[in-house]
Amino acid sequence: MKNVERLTLQLAIALFDERLRAVTMGIMIFSLRSLLILSALGVVFVVSGCASTKKTWYKPGMTPDEWAVDSATCRSRARRLAEDDLALQPAPSAGGIDQAAGYNALMRQHSAKRNYESLYRSCLQRRGYKFITPKPVGTAKA
Known part of the structure; x- marks a missing residue:
């Protein structure tokens, strides 16, 4: 059993x-x-969110040639000023062991890039440009 x-x-x-x-x-x-x-x-x-939020610089009456000149001028000026600002930042000390040297270098690069972008944006705005989201083609006002 x-x-x-x-x-x-x-x-x-x-x-x-x-x-x-x-x-x-x-x-x-x-x-x-x-x-x-x-x-x-x-x-x-x-993907749909990214597609609808693409922004561009706009200035009424601008031609492609004017845009190319203004953009190149602002990029050059922003790069020069950002490099000058980066050169003025205190460099890490050469003595001893710096455990955070790599991190600090990356942070300085990141700050320099943000500074460059800000300077570029300001330059274009001073020249009359606006950073806008264009309306999709084919949407007419009634």
Whole structure:
């Protein structure tokens, strides 16, 4: 009788194991499918969001040649001023071991880039340009 009870118990455990495995696989497949759908939706939202927020510099009556000259002039001026500002920043000391030297160098580069972008933007604004989001082509006012 003990053998029959043992076999019955083993059969019950095996059936429970199979059902549990089927349920677990179903949940995993559902979770994977949901994850893929959510990921695809996320990509769609990110791409559509980026596409609609592209900004550009605009000045009423500007020609492409005027834009090229103004942009190049402002880039050159901003680069020169940003480099001058970077040169005026105190350099790290040469003595001892500086554990944060790499980090500090990266932060100085980042600050210089932000300074350059700010100087470039200011230069264009002084010349009458505005940074705008253009309206999509084909949208006419009623």
